[in-house]
Amino acid sequence: MSSKKQHRQGKLKNKRQKAEKSKTKNRVLLALVGLLVLVFGLGIKGFWAGQKGVNQHTSKTQSTKHPVVVGQADACAKNPAFPLKYGLHPPYFIDLRQLDGPGLRIIEAKKGGKVLQLDSWKKEGTLGPYTLDKNGVIYTAPIPFVNLLGRPPLSYNRILKVDAATGEMSELMHLPHAQKPTEEQPYGVVGMTYDCSNHSLYVSSLAGSTGESEVGRIYHIDLKSKKILHQLDGFDALGLGVFTMKSGKKLYMGSARSPEIFSIDLDDDGGFVGQPVFEFSLAALEGGSYDNAHRIRFLRGNVLKIKGIEFSFSLMAASDPQRNIYLFDYDDQGDKWVFREAHPQ
Amino acid sequence: MKYLIPVLFLLSLILTNCKSTTNDTSQATHPPAGQTRFHSALLTYADHEAILSSLASVQQFKKLRARTLQQSPPVIRLKEGDVRQDWFFAQAVALNNKEFVQQCFLPKTKEPLLNMMTEIRRPTAKEVRLNQLSGDLILVEMYNFYYNTVVHGWVDIHTKKIIKVVGSPGKLPNITKEMEDLAKEIAMAYPQVKKELDVGQEWPKDMEIVVRNSKSERYRHFYAAVTMTPKDSQHTLWVLVDLTELKAVGYQWTSLWNPKRPQLVTERSLQNEVVFENYCKDTVQLNQGKWVVNYKLTNSDGIEIFDVKYNGKPVLNSAKLVDWHVSYPDKKDFGYSDAMGCPKFSSAAVVAFEPPDIQPIMKGGVRIGFSFVQDFRSPVWPKSCNYRYQNRYEFYADGRFRIAGVNLGLGCSNNGWYRPVFRIDMADEGGQQVEVWQNKHWEKWTQEKWHLQEKKARFSPQGYLVRLTNPDGSGYYLEPSRGQFGDGGRGDHAYTYVTVKHPDLDEGVSDMSTVGPCCNTNFEQGPEKYLQPAEPLDGHQVIWYVPQMKNSDQPGKQYCWVENRVVDGHEGFVTYNGVVGPMLVPFASAK
Numbered sequence: 001m002s003s004k005k006q007h008r009q010g011k012l013k014n015k016r017q018k019a020e021k022s023k024t025k026n027r028v029l030l031a032l033v034g035l036l037v038l039v040f041g042l043g044i045k046g047f048w049a050g051q052k053g054v055n056q057h058t059s060k061t062q063s064t065k066h067p068v069v070v071g072q073a074d075a076c077a078k079n080p081a082f083p084l085k086y087g088l089h090p091p092y093f094i095d096l097r098q099l100d101g102p103g104l105r106i107i108e109a110k111k112g113g114k115v116l117q118l119d120s121w122k123k124e125g126t127l128g129p130y131t132l133d134k135n136g137v138i139y140t141a142p143i144p145f146v147n148l149l150g151r152p153p154l155s156y157n158r159i160l161k162v163d164a165a166t167g168e169m170s171e172l173m174h175l176p177h178a179q180k181p182t183e184e185q186p187y188g189v190v191g192m193t194y195d196c197s198n199h200s201l202y203v204s205s206l207a208g209s210t211g212e213s214e215v216g217r218i219y220h221i222d223l224k225s226k227k228i229l230h231q232l233d234g235f236d237a238l239g240l241g242v243f244t245m246k247s248g249k250k251l252y253m254g255s256a257r258s259p260e261i262f263s264i265d266l267d268d269d270g271g272f273v274g275q276p277v278f279e280f281s282l283a284a285l286e287g288g289s290y291d292n293a294h295r296i297r298f299l300r301g302n303v304l305k306i307k308g309i310e311f312s313f314s315l316m317a318a319s320d321p322q323r324n325i326y327l328f329d330y331d332d333q334g335d336k337w338v339f340r341e342a343h344p345q
Numbered sequence: 346m347k348y349l350i351p352v353l354f355l356l357s358l359i360l361t362n363c364k365s366t367t368n369d370t371s372q373a374t375h376p377p378a379g380q381t382r383f384h385s386a387l388l389t390y391a392d393h394e395a396i397l398s399s400l401a402s403v404q405q406f407k408k409l410r411a412r413t414l415q416q417s418p419p420v421i422r423l424k425e426g427d428v429r430q431d432w433f434f435a436q437a438v439a440l441n442n443k444e445f446v447q448q449c450f451l452p453k454t455k456e457p458l459l460n461m462m463t464e465i466r467r468p469t470a471k472e473v474r475l476n477q478l479s480g481d482l483i484l485v486e487m488y489n490f491y492y493n494t495v496v497h498g499w500v501d502i503h504t505k506k507i508i509k510v511v512g513s514p515g516k517l518p519n520i521t522k523e524m525e526d527l528a529k530e531i532a533m534a535y536p537q538v539k540k541e542l543d544v545g546q547e548w549p550k551d552m553e554i555v556v557r558n559s560k561s562e563r564y565r566h567f568y569a570a571v572t573m574t575p576k577d578s579q580h581t582l583w584v585l586v587d588l589t590e591l592k593a594v595g596y597q598w599t600s601l602w603n604p605k606r607p608q609l610v611t612e613r614s615l616q617n618e619v620v621f622e623n624y625c626k627d628t629v630q631l632n633q634g635k636w637v638v639n640y641k642l643t644n645s646d647g648i649e650i651f652d653v654k655y656n657g658k659p660v661l662n663s664a665k666l667v668d669w670h671v672s673y674p675d676k677k678d679f680g681y682s683d684a685m686g687c688p689k690f691s692s693a694a695v696v697a698f699e700p701p702d703i704q705p706i707m708k709g710g711v712r713i714g715f716s717f718v719q720d721f722r723s724p725v726w727p728k729s730c731n732y733r734y735q736n737r738y739e740f741y742a743d744g745r746f747r748i749a750g751v752n753l754g755l756g757c758s759n760n761g762w763y764r765p766v767f768r769i770d771m772a773d774e775g776g777q778q779v780e781v782w783q784n785k786h787w788e789k790w791t792q793e794k795w796h797l798q799e800k801k802a803r804f805s806p807q808g809y810l811v812r813l814t815n816p817d818g819s820g821y822y823l824e825p826s827r828g829q830f831g832d833g834g835r836g837d838h839a840y841t842y843v844t845v846k847h848p849d850l851d852e853g854v855s856d857m858s859t860v861g862p863c864c865n866t867n868f869e870q871g872p873e874k875y876l877q878p879a880e881p882l883d884g885h886q887v888i889w890y891v892p893q894m895k896n897s898d899q900p901g902k903q904y905c906w907v908e909n910r911v912v913d914g915h916e917g918f919v920t921y922n923g924v925v926g927p928m929l930v931p932f933a934s935a936k
Contacts (some may be wrong), residue, residue, distance in 0.1 A: 027546040051817055082786045101679070139774045146646075146684045146694045147668075148630070157726040183692045183858045184644050211621070259609075284607040288518050289560050310562065312617055314696055322725055324515075341475060344515050 003133065050138055059282075070330070072240035073249070073297030075198035080136035082167035088114050092132055094138065098145055102126040104138075104162070104169070120169040125151055127272065129239075129295070131194045131201065133223065136164035139201060141189035145316050150202060152183035157188030157207040159221075173226050178215035178233065179208030185313050190256070193240040193296070198270050199223050202251055204237035206313070216256065220270050230271040232264065238311060241296035242266070243304070246335040252279070252304075254293020256311055259283040261293055279337070282308050282326055287342035302330035302338055348622060369585035374908070383580065385597035387619045389699045402530045403591055410459060414914050418449040419457040420487065428465045432483050434505060435465050439485040439498040444510040448489050448496070451911055459914025464519040466750070468499070476509060488518035489591050493565040501624060507860035512809040517558040520569055524588055525556040532571035532584040537595050541582055542573060552572045552578040555602075557796060559585055560611040563698060563724065565916070574601065583610040586932070588884055589915050595619060616698045617688040624648075625687040631703070633715050636740045640701070640717070644856040645684035645693045646702060646768075647736045648719040655744050659772035660821070660931075664748045666736055667857045668871065669695075669889075672765040672864040673757060680863035685721040685734055685814040688799065692858045695721045697734050706739060714741035718751075725917060727755040727907040730857040734765075742874040747830070749926030752894065754907035761922060763905060763924065764859055767890040768853050770846070771813055773819065776884025779843055780812040787812055791878035793886075795842040795868050798825055802838075811841065811888070818934030823888070835904060837892035840868050846885040892925035 007088045009237040079090050088108050095105040099204040108114045128143030140160050144151065159172040181188060193205035201221045215238035220229045224241040237253035244250075265273035282288045291308025299305055306326040323345035328337040386561060397403045413421050414684035418440060425433055439462075449460055464486040473482065478499060485498040495516040499509040508536040508929040522530070544623045552575050559570035566589035574581040585594040597610045597618065608715070623629075624642040631638040637654040646665040653661035672680035686693025699720055706714040717738040723731035750765040771777060781796055782805045796810075804810055804825070811823035821827055844852070852875055853860070861871025872889035896905035896920055905923035909916060 011864075095890050141851055144692065147765060147859040149682055149862060178918065183768055183856065186692055260606075281559075281607055281609070283609040283611065287513070289562055290609065290611040291516075304671050310613060312696075314691040315684075315694040343513065 006039055011127075024173075029045065032331065042264065044219075057108075068244060068246055068248065069329075070244055070246055070332070073244065073299070074131065074194040074196060075300075076134040077132040077194055078136050079132070080138060080162065081162040082163070082165055082168070083116055084114050086114075086167075088116055088328075096127050096130060096140065098126050102145070104130075104140060104335055109337070118167050118169070121162075124169060124263070127160070128190055129192045131192045133194050134196055134199065138162035138164075138193055141192065141203075142298075143188075143190065143316075144186045147315065148183060148186055153183055153186035153188075155188075156186055157205055158182065159189060159192070159203060173221070175203065175205055175207070175217075175219060175228075176206065176218060177207035179210075181207045181212070186315075191238050191240045191254070191295075193242055195242050195270060200229065200270055202240050202270075204235075204240055204253065206236050206256060208291075209236050209313070214257065218251070229269070232276075234271045235276055237262075237264075239293045239296035239306065241298055241304070243298050243302075243330075245330075246332070252296050254306065256292055256313070259288070259290050259292060259308070261296075261306070270284060280339070282306065282324075282342075285326065285339050285342055287324075288326065289324055293326075294323070302332075303340075304328040304330070308342075323338065352785065366546075381854060383598035383600075385595065385615060385619050385622070386537065386543075387595035387616065387700060388535065388593050389595075389886050390667070391535065391537065391593070396534055396536070397531065397592065397656050398857065399646050400530055400534050402527050405632075406527060406591065414457045414459060417457075418446040419459060419914060420446070421448065421459075421461040423462045423465060423521070430838075432465050432467075432502075435483040435485050435498075435500040435502075436462060436631060436801075438500050438505055438507060439487070442498060442507040442510065445485075445487070445498045445507060446492065447510075448492055448512070451491070456911045457533045457914060458489060458911065460490065461488050461518075461521075461524075462486070463488050463495075463521055463524075469565075476511065480508070482508075486519055488567060491911065493567070493916075494560075506556060508587055509793065515565070518562065518567065520556060520558060524569065527591075528556050528569040528571050528586040528588060528728050529554060531586045531591065532573075532593055535584075537623055538573075538582070538584055538593065538596060541596060541598075542575060543932070549576065559583075559609065560805060561587070561589075562611060562613040563616070564589075564726075566611065566612075568594070568612060572602065583615075585612060585615060598735050609919060620697045620700065621687055621689045625689070625691075631717065633703070633740065634744075635744075637714075638717065638738075638740065641688050642697055642719070643801050645686040645858050646856050647685040647721065647734075648697075650738055652747070653772075655740075655746075655931075659774070661727065661743075661746070662770040663854075664738070664767065664769050666734075666750050666767050667853065667860050668766040668863070669732070669734055669750075670762075670766065670861060670863050670870060671732070671750075671756060672762045672764075672866065673760055674762065674866070675758070678864050678887075679757075681732075682859045682861065682863045683734070684859060685736070693721075697721050706741070713743075714739060716740075726753075727909075729755065730757045732756060733907070733920075737926070739928075744931040745928055747926060747928045748890075749832075749924055750825075750892070752896070752905040752922045752923040754896065754905055756896060756905070759896060759906075761896045761905070762866070762893065763896065763923065764893050765871065766870055767892075768857075768872075769888040769890060770854075771888070771929075773813070773815070773885055775816045777820065777886070778812075778814045778884065779886060780814070781841075782810055782812075790843055790882060792881050793842075793844050793879040795840055796875060797840050797868065798836075798838050800838070807930075810927075816934055820932055822930040822932060823890075823928050824930055826892070826925055830924070830928065832924045833922055835894065837890075837927065838894075838935060839890050839892040839925070839927075840870060842868075842870075842872040842876060842889035842891075843890065844872065844887050845880045845882060846887050890927060892921045894925055896923065 020045035091109040093107040096249040102125045106116045119319040127140045157175045161172040162169050187206040203219045204217045218232040237254035238256045239254035241252045250263040253262045261279040262276040264276045283290045292311035293306045294309040295304045295307040315321045329339040331338045353452035379431040425818040483500045487496045494514045495518050497511045498507050500754045557570045559568040561568040566587050569586045571584045572581050584596045592718050595615050628641045635656045639652045640650045647665045649665040651663040669683040684693040688696040701719045704716050705712045719736045722733045726733045733753040737749040739747040763890050781789045809824050814820040826834045827836050870891045903921035906921040
């Protein structure tokens with residue numbers, strides 16, 4: 001349309017424009033009302049979303065009162081002091097592969113490095129997950145391995161601790177189970193991770209889960225009082241890891257039933273907010289397998305490292321299982337994890 | 346008031362929007378357990394040869410494979426039309442690079458191993474970054490069928506030289522157009538697949554067929570998944586095709602492909618699903634000739650047969666193999682009490698990958714019975730410290746039956762001892778008298794006991810050790826293996842325990858997680874706990890039978906052992922089966 005033609009038509013429609021101005025005022029008002037409703041609606045939606053997944057002892061919303069510091073939640077964890085007493089020098093490996101018999105071993109991370117295994121560590125038999133705290137205490141848990149000889153299914157829903165100064169292993173606590181574990185599914189505690197911000201552990205337990213019912217739990221445990229602060233019901237998880245994103249703190253969970261990773265928001269007290277949300281599938285990644293995320297670790301430089309293994313609620317075989325490593329980098333701009341690569345361990 | 350209607354309209358829109366958003370989110374949240382299961386099956390015992398013999402593409406590929414294995418290096422090449430013309434040179438550059446073709450021959454024997462060029466392309470920026478490379482590069486990809494490894498060669502487009510070679514074991518190769526077509530043709534040839542899709546002679550043109558990568562975690566082969574979605578269907582059939590052995594492996598229905606949350610079918614997921622759903626949950630009945638056999642895959646006692654009848658008459662209440670005790674005498678207390686069982690939700694570490702195999706037993710061209718075999722494996726058998734066992738049952742037309750265990754290696758060393766623990770509960774409703782051949786006559790056992798077949802053990806003139814006699818005078822002999830069964834077995838040298846059946850006590854009636862420790866070399870294999878203190882026998886007893894065998898890797902004398910072989914350029918195995926277990930031989934009443 002030319003500018004002249006526009007001008008002529010403008011004159012002819014002058015009166016109509018005045019009327020339009022009045023209508024526009026009304027529209028702005030309507031839009032404002034609509035905006036208010038939208039804000040109100042979103043508030044409702046947020047409230048619903050918060051309510052929908054609330055589990056027993058979980059919080060309602062994710063608070064944002066503290067400034068967000070992106071990074072791993074267990075950065076303060078440190079090595080125990082006791083290996084020095086036995087002539088071992090850091091860095092160490094904490095070896096729970098059970099390759100040379102059951103129990104914990106601490107190995108100097110160098111060729112021909114010394115190996116330490118105290119007597120109290122053998123008594124608990126085969127062990128699975130572990131994590132360290134800010135004082136150098138090692139937390140671990142017994143797991144069934146090859147067979148159940150001498151260790152009935154009820155003995156696997158426990159957390160053990162190794163004293164940072166003496167190296168003595170003792171029981172921290174027995175965890176409750178949703179249903180009694182059986183020989184068909186003897187697993188109890190299978191995953192754990194430490195949170196520096198409130199000196200607490202997140203622990204996943206499969207106790208009582210069966211092929212038909214998923215009754216696994218994730219416990220949030222205060223290490224000072226040994227009390228369960230929060231618990232998430234009905235989720236069978238293996239590996240656990242906590243990371244603070246720009247959008248807030250999340251617990252990452254490797255499903256024990258599928259090759260999938262889920263996350264759930266955490267509030268300032270470490271309570272669970274909402275429902276577990278699907279993040280990605282290990283099987284669908286380039287080079288990925290039908291693996292379950294056995295260990296989830298966050299490394300310096302905001303790297304997510306997942307160890308994947310075959311897990312089907314049967315016992316681990318005697319041989320060293322096939323493990324695949326999956327690496328992801330934190331994308332600061334997009335506040336998300338970007339897959340880097342997968343390779344056999 | 347005049348804004349009430351638009352406000353209500355907006356509010357309803359927002360609420361609708363909230364609802365739909367919630368639904369979207371729920372798709373991405375954690376699904377409840379016991380979600381819908383889709384039909385799945387394995388084609389392990391399909392007649393692959395007959396099904397694929399008329400498929401020209403399969404025959405052509407076999408010829409190509411044979412020709413390639415005669416070449417040096419043994420690599421199936423990409424053709425000129427498969428690759429951009431100005432990149433095609435990179436194939437020759439790679440094949441002339443020693444490092445790139447390093448794994449084309451078996452180091453020890455120099456046997457040719459099958460390889461295939463799968464891709465020549467520009468690398469992605471991410472690949473260049475991860476490999477810390479720079480320049481104008483072409484990526485050449487080759488797949489090694491023997492090692493199940495992808496080899497990447499990085500070729501500088503200007504210097505026409507390889508600047509880096511990277512081998513990635515277990516990585517999935519690109520599926521070339523030829524292999525894609527081959528996978529499709531194989532999948533579509535199976536009558537089982539056609540039946541699932543209700544396809545007649547002609548395949549519907551509107552059926553969506555897509556070939557995707559799939560993983561072979563256990564056999565470590567080159568797998569492709571052919572996904573088939575009938576028009577307007579909400580479900581997709583995944584057919585797994587083994588491109589190493591050129592056959593279809595099995596199939597599973599899934600919901601439609603969702604790129605946001607992909608559900609994949611791989612070898613392991615398919616095997617676990619089929620075996621668990623079909624053999625671990627319910628009893629299966631087998632009717633063959635005069636035999637009726639009920640069986641179920643157990644939590645940790647292998648495959649149990651029970652309520653077995655011959656000619657309508659009960660002969661066996663139950664038989665199972667509860668443990669394999671594996672010990673290595675050169676390493677004190679080192680070994681394992683292995684249990685065989687279901688692949689999911691079980692206390693077994695050596696699990697079933699495939700359904701049981703039922704085969705006729707022939708003698709002189711005549712069918713004289715049938716065998717019933719269930720295979721169990723560690724995840725990556727035959728790698729070191731992985732085990733493979735079998736339950737083997739044989740049923741003969743004349744009423745004999747055998748309860749056997751098979752060891753297929755490999756274990757942790759060539760100095761391994763294997764002691765499988767059988768629990769045998771004969772049908773003895775009327776009571777059975779137990780006699781054992783000792784001091785050249787049948788000696789009646791009146792109380793619980795155990796017995797060892799020493800190296801110079803004596804058996805009855807017919808080779809029997811135990812006689813079980815019913816009140817009417819009929820019964821069964823127990824005939825240990827002395828190597829006479831023609832299966833390569835070298836004798837049982839077994840401990841035999843006879844214990845009283847207590848109706849009020851379990852004592853192995855239900856699943857036994859582990860009956861005894863790994864490394865005892867004497868009678869203390871576990872069942873001895875049921876005869877302390879020894880009780881008088883009352884005609885209702887359980888026989889525990891613990892044979893002993895030692896493995897060997899000595900050439901010509903291998904036993905309980907497995908060796909790798911090159912088969913058609915890929916990895917194959919030769920097993921030296923250790924077979925133990927008694928034959929139960931019926932006898933009629935003297936009356």
